[in-house]
Amino acid sequence: MPRPFRPRAAALTVTALLLSALLGGCGDEPRDEDLTEQRLSWKDCPAPSEAQGGGDAPSPLPDGDTWQCATMKAPLDWDKPEGDTIGLALIRAEADGDARERIGSLVFNFGGPGGSGVTALPAFGEDYAKLRTRYDLVGFDPRGVGRSAPVICQTDQQLDAYFQQDATPDDFAERAEYLEGTKEFNEACEERSERMLPHVGTADAARDLDLMRHVLGDAKLHYFGISYGTELGGVYAHLFPGNVGRAVFDAVVDPTQTPEQGSLGQARGFQRALDNFAEDCVSRTEECPVGDSAQDVKDRIARLLKDLDSRPIPGVFPRELTQTAATGGIAQALYSKDFWEYLTEGLQQAYDGDGRILLLLADSLNGRSENGEYSNLVAANVAVNCADDRPRYGVGHVEERLPAFRAASEVFGDFLAWGMVGCTGWPVTGAADHPDVSAPGAPPILVIGNTGDPATPYEGARKMVRALGEGVGVELTYRGQGHGAYDSGNKCVQDAVHGYLLDGKVPAAGTVCS
Numbered sequence: 140m141p142r143p144f145r146p147r148a149a150a151l152t153v154t155a156l157l158l159s160a161l162l163g164g165c166g167d168e169p170r171d172e173d174l175t176e177q178r179l180s181w182k183d184c185p186a187p188s189e190a191q192g193g194g195d196a197p198s199p200l201p202d203g204d205t206w207q208c209a210t211m212k213a214p215l216d217w218d219k220p221e222g223d224t225i226g227l228a229l230i231r232a233e234a235d236g237d238a239r240e241r242i243g244s245l246v247f248n249f250g251g252p253g254g255s256g257v258t259a260l261p262a263f264g265e266d267y268a269k270l271r272t273r274y275d276l277v278g279f280d281p282r283g284v285g286r287s288a289p290v291i292c293q294t295d296q297q298l299d300a301y302f303q304q305d306a307t308p309d310d311f312a313e314r315a316e317y318l319e320g321t322k323e324f325n326e327a328c329e330e331r332s333e334r335m336l337p338h339v340g341t342a343d344a345a346r347d348l349d350l351m352r353h354v355l356g357d358a359k360l361h362y363f364g365i366s367y368g369t370e371l372g373g374v375y376a377h378l379f380p381g382n383v384g385r386a387v388f389d390a391v392v393d394p395t396q397t398p399e400q401g402s403l404g405q406a407r408g409f410q411r412a413l414d415n416f417a418e419d420c421v422s423r424t425e426e427c428p429v430g431d432s433a434q435d436v437k438d439r440i441a442r443l444l445k446d447l448d449s450r451p452i453p454g455v456f457p458r459e460l461t462q463t464a465a466t467g468g469i470a471q472a473l474y475s476k477d478f479w480e481y482l483t484e485g486l487q488q489a490y491d492g493d494g495r496i497l498l499l500l501a502d503s504l505n506g507r508s509e510n511g512e513y514s515n516l517v518a519a520n521v522a523v524n525c526a527d528d529r530p531r532y533g534v535g536h537v538e539e540r541l542p543a544f545r546a547a548s549e550v551f552g553d554f555l556a557w558g559m560v561g562c563t564g565w566p567v568t569g570a571a572d573h574p575d576v577s578a579p580g581a582p583p584i585l586v587i588g589n590t591g592d593p594a595t596p597y598e599g600a601r602k603m604v605r606a607l608g609e610g611v612g613v614e615l616t617y618r619g620q621g622h623g624a625y626d627s628g629n630k631c632v633q634d635a636v637h638g639y640l641l642d643g644k645v646p647a648a649g650t651v652c653s
Contacts, residue, residue, distance in 0.1 A: 174212055174224070175353045184208035184230060187258050191285040192506065192514040197261035200232055201268070206261055207231050211354055213282070216338055217346045225335075227347060228286035229279045230257045232264060236272035243357040243384070245274035245640065246348065248281070250366025250390070252341070253506075253519035255285035266626055267363075269633075273641050274361065281371075282347060283332075283339035284519045290339065291331040292518040293324060295511055299458065302505060306463040307553040309448070314534060317557065322564055328522060329566045336567045339519070340526035341574060345375040349382060359384030361640070365623055366390045366595055372584070373576030373603060376611070380581035385640050389587045390623035393599030394576045394606045398528045398562075399540070402555045403547055404596050410548035412473040412593035413437065415620055420483060429486045440469065441549055443489055452494045455502075460494025466554050468500035473593045476620040476627075525562040529569035532559040576606045583645045586612045587632065591620035613645055618653045 184206045186196045197206040210226040234241045247267075249259040260278030267276055280287040293301065301320055308314040328336065348371070352360040361384040364372035369388035376383050396404060417436035420427040430436030444462050451459035460468075472482035478500075485496030502508075506516035537556050544552035562569065578584075584607060588600025597616075604612030617624035617632050624632045631652030638644040 174214070174220075174350060177212055177354055179209040179211060179229065179354060181207040181209045181231065184257070184261075187255070188286055189512050190289040190515040191255040191258050191280065192516070193508050193510070193512055194258070197230075197258075200235075201265065202235055204233065204235070206264075207233070208257065210286075211279075211351060213347050213350055215288075215334075217343055225282060225288040226286075227279055227282060227351075228257050229277060229351070230260055231278075232260075232271055232276045234271055234273060234275050240273050241275075242273045242641075243275070243359070243361055244277045244352075244355045245270055245361045245363055246277045246279070246351065246355075247363045248365065248368030248371050249278075250368050251284070251516065251520055252281065252367045252371075252523035253284055253516045254367075255280050255514070255516075257285055263626065269637055270363075270640055275355075277351075277355065279351065281339075281344045281519075281523075283335055283522055284515065288335055289515045290328060290335055290518045290522045291515070292328040292521075295513055297327075298505075298507075298513055299511070302464065302501075303458065303461060304463070305448070305461065306557055307448070307466075308557065318534070318560065321560060324521075325564050325566070328518065332518075332522070333566070336522055336526065339522050340570055341371055341374050341523065342378070342570065344371055344523075345378050348375050349379050352382060357384070358382075360386070362386040363640075364388050365625075367392060369586075369595075369603065370394060370574055370576075373578070373607065374574050376578035376581045376584065376607065377574075377576050380578040383578070383581045383584070385582075385643065386584045387587065387625075387636055387640060388584060388600075388603065389625050389636075390592055390595045391586055391588055391600040391603045392595050393602045394574050395602045396599075397572050398524075398530055399532065399559060402559055403540075403544060404598070405594060406544050406547035406552050406555045408596035409470055409473055409551045409593040411596070412591060412620070413440070413469070413548075413550060415591055416473065416479055416482065419479065429483055429490070437550070439490070440486065443486070444550065452489065452492050454494040454498035458498065460489065460498045463554070464501040465489065465494070465497050466551065467504045468497035470551065470593070471500040471504040474622040521561060525565040525569060526567050527570050527574065528562060529571050531563045531565075531569075533563060534560065576603065577608050578611050579608050581607070581611045583613050583639075584611055585615060585636065585639050585646065587615045587617060587624045587636075589617045589619050589621065589624045589627075591618075592622055594622045613648050614650075615646055616649075616651045618651065624652075 187194050199205050209229045212224045213227050214220045215223040215225050256278030257280050283290045304320045305313050308317045362372050370392040417433040421433050447462040447465050451461045454460040472478040506514035541556050544556035586600050586604050588597045590597045604614045619627050635646040
């Protein structure tokens with residue numbers, strides 16, 4: 140879930156995680172140690188914390204080996220590197236090939252910002268098994284995320300209520316309620332996480348990556364960034380071009396856009412994905428159960444959302460499916476073509492007055508588990524984005540821009556336009572209008588764009604290539620659906636990635652995979 144499409148809040152159980160952040164994350168005593176000389180203590184991984192999303196400890200790897208976890212110390216404030224430290228959670232699967240062929244560690248960031256890499260890497264681990272033949276696969280929780288000094292905001296109960304609010308206000312009263320809800324969330328983040336908020340920006344995380352490279356024992360950072368992970372990788376390449384090893388960017392964020400431009404681009408991207416879903420449904424041999432034509436599919440969705448604005452339907456008791464929740468649920472289903480069948484079933488149910496599936500999809504987007512507990516996915520997402528993004532948008536600006544957003548998407552336009560006010564009143568000043576990813580002198584970086592990507596529209600890949608600079612970005616196009624390309628299983632894409640990461644063979648610029 141890259142910037143700026145995101146639900147408006149996140150949650151966690153405050154007491155336990157506040158203790159974790161204060162006791163396990165930060166130290167108050169001056170230190171004499173050189174953090175580059177620290178040795179990691181790798182142990183079998185525990186079950187994920189609530190901030191990481193909960194659940195069971197990762198299952199053993201196919202060869203019977205276990206996932207190993209460790210904590211790396213990093214400066215709380217990179218401007219004061221000799222000061223207090225925080226702990227960053229890491230996970231790895233050691234290379235299983237010939238030790239003589241091992242290249243080093245391959246560090247992953249699966250996006251967000253706010254996603255836990257410690258839970259994501261085991262979840263997707265089998266997809267990257269071939270890369271493990273020559274690399275230790277390494278994931279991590281970036282600062283402010285999961286077990287890495289997590290950003291703490293509202294409680295689970297507060298967020299259940301918060302997500303029931305109308306995020307597409309139509310009148311003065313709804314606007315006032317929406318803005319008050321945003322204000323309360325931001326104030327909760329400041330109250331409970333004031334110490335971390337100035338230090339969760341992408342540049343801070345990029346410096347953590349370089350420390351991680353050093354601690355892992357690698358001369359170069361070999362990196363696989365997905366979604367927001369491409370922005371993090373680009374910022375790293377800008378700051379440390381001489382330390383870049385073999386790197387792949389998949390589902391690429393456009394680094395040249397302001398937050399407003401990014402939101403408008405995502406409105407177009409999600410609308411394009413919805414168009415593709417509708418066309419796919421009616422093109423199948425069997426009858427499409429949610430419309431007679433592609434336009435009818437979209438018209439029925441628009442009518443459903445309009446009806447839900449004034450008349451929510453039962454969802455997962457006691458919560459209802461609101462217009463906002465349904466919009467989020469539809470967006471979540473568009474992240475992968477594998478989810479389209481759930482979207483079809485969810486729409487069928489909703490047309491019959493049952494909102495359970497769409498609400499569960501919205502819960503997934505918001506980081507809510509079945510037991511009602513939230514990860515800190517969205518709290519961290521907001522904190523990182525607001526630390527990175529300088530612009531602050533007011534109600535007047537949103538109302539002025541609503542026609543353009545509605546022209547981009549009847550379904551998602553209002554939601555994404557009003558989402559721009561999320562950083563208004565945030566206690567930390569944003570760093571810039573957009574990140575600097577220029578990386579003169581860096582080696583080739585493989586940049587993969589998916590023509591059907593809703594969250595990071597395809598056009599962003601070429602913008603990233605140009606921004607990285609001449610001779611750095613190498614563009615590959617995948618003509619597919621969903622968010623990202625490598626995990627689609629497309630052989631052409633995976634062969635190109637494997638050829639570069641494993642053998643150092645850079646594919647021809649402009650390669651197209653279908």
